[in-house]
Amino acid sequence: MIKPIYVDANGTYPIKPAHYDAVAAALKSVDGNPSSIHAPGRNAKIALEDARTAVARLLGATANEIIFTSGATEANNFALSGSLRAGLADMKPLGEAPRIVVTATEHAAVIETAKALSERGLCELQIAPVSTSGQIDLNALESLITPNTALVSYLAANNETGVVQATADVARRIRSLNNKVHIHVDAVQLLGKSDLSWLASSDIDSAAFSAHKIGSYKGVGALYLRRGKKLTPLVTGGGQERGRRAGTENMPGIVSFGIRARELLSELPLMIANMTAARDALLQELKSVPDAVIHGLNSERLPNTVNFHIDGVAGDDILLNLDIASIYASSGSACSSSVARPSHVLTAMGYSDWVALNSVRVSFTGDAAVSEVGAIIRIIHEVRQRSITHK
Numbered sequence: 025m026i027k028p029i030y031v032d033a034n035g036t037y038p039i040k041p042a043h044y045d046a047v048a049a050a051l052k053s054v055d056g057n058p059s060s061i062h063a064p065g066r067n068a069k070i071a072l073e074d075a076r077t078a079v080a081r082l083l084g085a086t087a088n089e090i091i092f093t094s095g096a097t098e099a100n101n102f103a104l105s106g107s108l109r110a111g112l113a114d115m116k117p118l119g120e121a122p123r124i125v126v127t128a129t130e131h132a133a134v135i136e137t138a139k140a141l142s143e144r145g146l147c148e149l150q151i152a153p154v155s156t157s158g159q160i161d162l163n164a165l166e167s168l169i170t171p172n173t174a175l176v177s178y179l180a181a182n183n184e185t186g187v188v189q190a191t192a193d194v195a196r197r198i199r200s201l202n203n204k205v206h207i208h209v210d211a212v213q214l215l216g217k218s219d220l221s222w223l224a225s226s227d228i229d230s231a232a233f234s235a236h237k238i239g240s241y242k243g244v245g246a247l248y249l250r251r252g253k254k255l256t257p258l259v260t261g262g263g264q265e266r267g268r269r270a271g272t273e274n275m276p277g278i279v280s281f282g283i284r285a286r287e288l289l290s291e292l293p294l295m296i297a298n299m300t301a302a303r304d305a306l307l308q309e310l311k312s313v314p315d316a317v318i319h320g321l322n323s324e325r326l327p328n329t330v331n332f333h334i335d336g337v338a339g340d341d342i343l344l345n346l347d348i349a350s351i352y353a354s355s356g357s358a359c360s361s362s363v364a365r366p367s368h369v370l371t372a373m374g375y376s377d378w379v380a381l382n383s384v385r386v387s388f389t390g391d392a393a394v395s396e397v398g399a400i401i402r403i404i405h406e407v408r409q410r411s412i413t414h415k
Contacts (some may be wrong), residue, residue: 028350030395033328034183034213034387035354037239047241047242058273059264072133073274079233080244080302082215085224091265092278093249097133098246098258099232100177104137106255107175107206107230108146122174123148127160128372129187130179134210134231135368138177147174156374158187158320159223160171160194169201176205182232184369184385185320186329188214195227196230198199206230206253212237216288216390217296217326229253238288242278266292267394295390299328302392306330313408319370319383327389334404337381337411351400353386 030038054071056064076087083090093099108122117369124147126138135151152165160178169176176198180191191214195207211231214220216238223231229250236242249255255268262270288295297383307330310316315335333339339355354368366380375383386400 026350028352029223029399030352031386031396031400032354033387033389033390034186034237034326034354034385035243035388036236037216038379039239039241043239043280046283047276048281050283051322052277054275054279058275059262067246071279071282072275074372075278075285078282078285078289079414082288083223083231084221084222084250085101085248088249088266089224089248089251091249091268091279092273093245093247093269094243094274095245096131096210096232096234097245097340098129100133100208100210101137102136102247102255102258103206103207103208103230103232103249104175104177105141105146106258107208108141109256110254111175120172121145121148123150123168123170123172123255124175124177125150125152125168125173126163126177127152127154127165127179129154129182129185129369130157130177131183134179137389140347142373152178154372157323158351158369159323160294162194162197165194166197166201169198169403171202173202173205175208177208178209180209180211181217181326182320182333182369182382184367185331185373186213186326186387188324188326190324191228193223199227199337208232211248213326216292217299217328219292223248224250230255233382235277235284238284238397240284241280243276244274244281245413246281277322282405298390298392298408299326299388302388302397303328303330304395305397306386306400309397310404313404315408316404317379319373319375324354326387328387328390331383333379333383334408337382337408339384341411342407345403346400349399349403353400355385357386 046190053164054068056068058072079088080087085232120190126134138149141147150168166406181188198207207229208229209228212234231248234245257268264270294311317333319331366377370380
């Protein structure tokens, strides 16, 4: 039987069987409501706060700076709408809507939320362009920041191309232009792929994370919110999460998140090394594939991600044949993969609609082996050869 090769970690990171066992064992002793004052409730509360502390340690933050959510989409929505409604735009001139600035390659959870807020007349939206390598055009971004700018949000690492921004430096430059602006970062793809212990000491005010991107349960995430910063709650109706996010906490998800966060503290260096070795091996092998073009090659990128296209070869053809061979890759964001439309990330980088529709993303897990790359490249060569023969 062929051993599957999973290379879609940016879509979701597979959960190891032992993790299910660890979560189940933990829940047997903490299956109470954390808001209850009796012993089962107190035990659940302890487990909840232990998980919060574990996530905070990964970010160099304190536990009270972590708000558990249903995922990164909610965390991003919370940051964008909550910052506007919290009165962070009080500096606006009379009669003018506050300005928010996002970049052209944001995840849909940010860019669609920003557009919705603008369409409701709650803000003026400005979208900063990126270069052909996927890096934020910092001069353009800085030109959009005014005294009336309430929020700037940018993607720390792109989920499709793997392009990484100079996240802390970008925040520092934004802060120098407007000391009151709320700086939010979608940092989902950095977690589990880089050391984030610098985050809480940076100029970043909030950052979104997702548990299922690191091998935890789906349906849980977190928002880092710098101490002293306030957001108007997105979900109301209770005092949970220190009054910042109502609703009984998702204990199975949060316990799962906490377990993986603790594991990452020790596992991360080896995971990064494995990812980097596999990524670099694939990049080297792709050089032997005629007409293969790697996107964002000249930028700093995640240690696990390669995004490419082959001129004249349908991306779906590559993905289908990889799938038949039990190699599981993707075309980009899992949140929009069911919609047949060009990647807005690649079109923002200047690629054609054809390229944006026919690109392939390989994103390795921390257990990746260089030996897996040969099987991937073999399929790519076979598909390309058939495409040429049938023309």
